[in-house]
Amino acid sequence: xxxxxxxxxxxxxxxxxxxxxxxxxxxxxxxxxxxxxxxxxxxxxxxxxxxxxxxxxxxxxxxxxxxxxxxxxxxxxxxxxxxxxxxxxxxxxxxxxxxxxxxxxxxxxxxxxxxxxxxxxxxxxxxxxxxxxxxxxxxxxxxxxxxxxxxxxxxxxxxxxxxxxxxxxxxxxxxxxxxxxxxxxxxxxxxxxxxxxxxxxxxxxxxxxxxxxxxxxxxxxxxxxxxxxxxxxxxxxxxxxxx
Numbered sequence: 001x002x003x004x005x006x007x008x009x010x011x012x013x014x015x016x017x018x019x020x021x022x023x024x025x026x027x028x029x030x031x032x033x034x035x036x037x038x039x040x041x042x043x044x045x046x047x048x049x050x051x052x053x054x055x056x057x058x059x060x061x062x063x064x065x066x067x068x069x070x071x072x073x074x075x076x077x078x079x080x081x082x083x084x085x086x087x088x089x090x091x092x093x094x095x096x097x098x099x100x101x102x103x104x105x106x107x108x109x110x111x112x113x114x115x116x117x118x119x120x121x122x123x124x125x126x127x128x129x130x131x132x133x134x135x136x137x138x139x140x141x142x143x144x145x146x147x148x149x150x151x152x153x154x155x156x157x158x159x160x161x162x163x164x165x166x167x168x169x170x171x172x173x174x175x176x177x178x179x180x181x182x183x184x185x186x187x188x189x190x191x192x193x194x195x196x197x198x199x200x201x202x203x204x205x206x207x208x209x210x211x212x213x214x215x216x217x218x219x220x221x222x223x224x225x226x227x228x229x230x231x232x233x234x235x236x237x238x239x240x241x242x243x
Contacts (some may be wrong), residue, residue: 024204024219025203025218025219026221027053027073027188027218027219027221028050028051029050029075029082029220029222030046030049030050030076030222031076031077032046032078038155038169039157040134040157040166040167040168041159041166042085047074050075050076051074052072052073053072053073054071054073056071056201056202057202057205058200059200059201059205060200061198063205063206067199068091068199069090071201073086073203075220079227081172081173081174082173084114084171084190085169086112086190087166088110088164088192090165093162093163095196096165098110099135100135101133101135102135104137104148105135106129109131109133109135110193110194110196111130111137111192111195112129112190112191112193113129113130113190113191114128114188114189115191115217116171116187116188117188118178118186119177119178122187122214124140124143124214125141125187125214126139126140126152127139128169130158130169132160133158134158136156138150138151138154154171155169156170174229177228180228182224182225183224184223184224185219185220186219187219188217188218189203189217190203203218204218
């Protein structure tokens with residue numbers, strides 16, 4: 001296991017403690033049959049039907065403060081996977097940090113991330129992160145640590161706009177694992193990094209005085225009648241012939 005030094009649990013929490021309760025939130029995913037074009041701009045009519053969430057809360061540099069920039073998120077899903085759109089407003093779009101690097105190598109950049117724990121274990125989950133330059137970074141984490149060698153197949157598109165930057169993400173169900181139930185409720189959180197002022201904000205606020213990260217995240221509701229794809233595992237066959 002490698003430690004993901006940018007995003008995940010060990011660096012989510014600062015070194016000081018502060019005693020305030022963290023409020024868990026929920027966001028509803030809306031089923032759609034519409035074709036979503038991943039161009040970074042959520043302009044399809046289906047997005048307007050999904051409830052919008054805002055009001056992120058800072059963890060860095062000072063916990064519980066309101067972020068300097070506003071963020072909006074929405075979630076859609078279909079039979080193949082789920083979509084997330086995020087609009088990250090920025091009063092100074094020319095100052096957005098966006099270094100173009102290889103996958104899983106962020107560099108000096110802003111970013112937006114999705115943290116996901118479909119089994120609500122509080123211990124095992126996935127992270128999907130994207131930058132304004134559309135660099136992808138993903139990881140799987142467990143009680144053993146964080147593995148950024150794990151690479152899933154998912155799609156994203158980021159775009160710089162005159163009032164900030166936005167992203168559309170599609171995560172197929174084949175990229176994750178989740179319970180076999182008709183109604184799903186997953187642990188989820190959304191994170192935004194504004195690099196120029198070292199600001200890290202969360203959709204569901206974190207209490208640095210509580211151990212753990214996933215156990216403090218919010219909930220994704222509304223997922224119904226979805227099924228994980230069949231995963232086929234090939235087993236090597238060794239044939240031995242007598243001479």
